[in-house]
Amino acid sequence: MANLSLIRPFGWRDKVGYMVGNVANDLTFIFASLYLQVFYTDVLGINAALVGTMFLVSRVVDAFTDTAMGRIADRTKATKNGKFKPWLLRACGPVALASFLMYQTPVSAAPMTLRIVYMFVTYLLWGSVCYTAINIPYGSMASVMSTEASHRAALSTFRGVGSLIPQVLIGVVMPMFLYTTLADGSKVVNGAAFPILAGILGIVAAACYIICYFMCTERVEVVEKAEQVSFKDTLKALLNNRALVGIVIVYICFLGAQMMNQSISNYIFKDYFKNTMGLTVMNAAGFAPALLLAPLAVPLSNKVGKKEIGIIASVMGAAAYLSLYFMQTTNMWLYVGISIVGSLGFGLFNLIIWAFITDIIDDQEVRTHSREDGTIYAVCSFSRKIGQAIASALGGWSIAWIGYVEGAPSQIEAVNSGIYAIATVIPGVLYIIVGLSLVFIYNLNKKKVLENVEILKARKAKGV
Numbered sequence: 001m002a003n004l005s006l007i008r009p010f011g012w013r014d015k016v017g018y019m020v021g022n023v024a025n026d027l028t029f030i031f032a033s034l035y036l037q038v039f040y041t042d043v044l045g046i047n048a049a050l051v052g053t054m055f056l057v058s059r060v061v062d063a064f065t066d067t068a069m070g071r072i073a074d075r076t077k078a079t080k081n082g083k084f085k086p087w088l089l090r091a092c093g094p095v096a097l098a099s100f101l102m103y104q105t106p107v108s109a110a111p112m113t114l115r116i117v118y119m120f121v122t123y124l125l126w127g128s129v130c131y132t133a134i135n136i137p138y139g140s141m142a143s144v145m146s147t148e149a150s151h152r153a154a155l156s157t158f159r160g161v162g163s164l165i166p167q168v169l170i171g172v173v174m175p176m177f178l179y180t181t182l183a184d185g186s187k188v189v190n191g192a193a194f195p196i197l198a199g200i201l202g203i204v205a206a207a208c209y210i211i212c213y214f215m216c217t218e219r220v221e222v223v224e225k226a227e228q229v230s231f232k233d234t235l236k237a238l239l240n241n242r243a244l245v246g247i248v249i250v251y252i253c254f255l256g257a258q259m260m261n262q263s264i265s266n267y268i269f270k271d272y273f274k275n276t277m278g279l280t281v282m283n284a285a286g287f288a289p290a291l292l293l294a295p296l297a298v299p300l301s302n303k304v305g306k307k308e309i310g311i312i313a314s315v316m317g318a319a320a321y322l323s324l325y326f327m328q329t330t331n332m333w334l335y336v337g338i339s340i341v342g343s344l345g346f347g348l349f350n351l352i353i354w355a356f357i358t359d360i361i362d363d364q365e366v367r368t369h370s371r372e373d374g375t376i377y378a379v380c381s382f383s384r385k386i387g388q389a390i391a392s393a394l395g396g397w398s399i400a401w402i403g404y405v406e407g408a409p410s411q412i413e414a415v416n417s418g419i420y421a422i423a424t425v426i427p428g429v430l431y432i433i434v435g436l437s438l439v440f441i442y443n444l445n446k447k448k449v450l451e452n453v454e455i456l457k458a459r460k461a462k463g464v
Helices: 012-043 048-075 086-101 105-109 112-145 149-162 164-173 193-215 231-239 242-272 277-303 306-327 332-352 355-368 373-401 413-440 446-462
Strands: 179-181 187-189
Touching (some): 012 048, 012 164, 086 112, 112 149, 112 373, 242 277, 242 332
Antiparallel strands (some): 179 187
């Protein structure tokens, strides 16, 4: 790495660059989160239960690819441009191409066996190989761009803001192209739009990764050890890290609730409310709280504490979704309104959630004198993917269990009632678990985080 004394100070260029990097991440990720399941069921005609199983299997594969990529990133020699940054250039093309390959509508004319094979191969290529190869190094960059806790919190906030642009583009604009209204008022999926939109999003994502590469700077020099710690010993140390165990549970349940809500929203508005305008409005309104709260994220996290903000958000989310379940409302706008209120706390929590990882990396180094940025980020990334898998698998299995008919223009009343229950009960319960994990397991409060930062500064000053 270049002489650290000659590197420009941390500033707005780093924050904006890191934000653009997450725009790139979420252009393909949110598109898959919101619409891939409905593409598989309503365009390719694949059974929803099999789709759910595929999502779960892919997360098992991720258990190996995520941790392997973390180790590769940790052990790769730093170049003059950094240790993790170069991976943005290496993987931006493959991840864009792999995303495009998942949405090939002509495959719907192939025999069912071939469609299923295509689904497994292209999804694993994108999620378990290409996306992992770029997302793990991108996430690990935050810990080497600055040692200051406030800078890292700012990077987490800007990363959260970076997800808002894809949310608006994909959540608000895309339904206008992906759904068609039939003469009887029923909503059906427009399969021809998927490959076109996926191709455009892939190209824009690759460009955003390149922008991120040139705008961000790595400043924290990671000392290469003469004797590498074994992967087994690393995992053993991580399992003994209470904060990491707590945040893993948080990520699994938090992402599980979010992804369940996103994937089932397509069905609840299309089939239960029979009005996809509600989906557009909820997606549009959902990003507004986070955008408004973004300037307050760092000051509030410094004053209140990241852990405490997460607890408040969990209570709000659980109360909103469980209330909706017991209300059994048929008023779409009431449903949308309560859902938005429930997401207010998590709008702020989502802006600071990435800062938890850098806190845990510091805590691990304080305790073990060993810095494992890529590996710890990989464990956290894997836990997020487990949450996504739980949501996707439960979504697919539960939709199949209640009797959902793939590709049908409308569903029977019992199926629609089942969709409503799935969309409210499961997120509500998962948010309760998030709160309990933060209260009883995660142990890095504001005071402990600041202590760790000072300990590491003192060690670096002494050359330890």
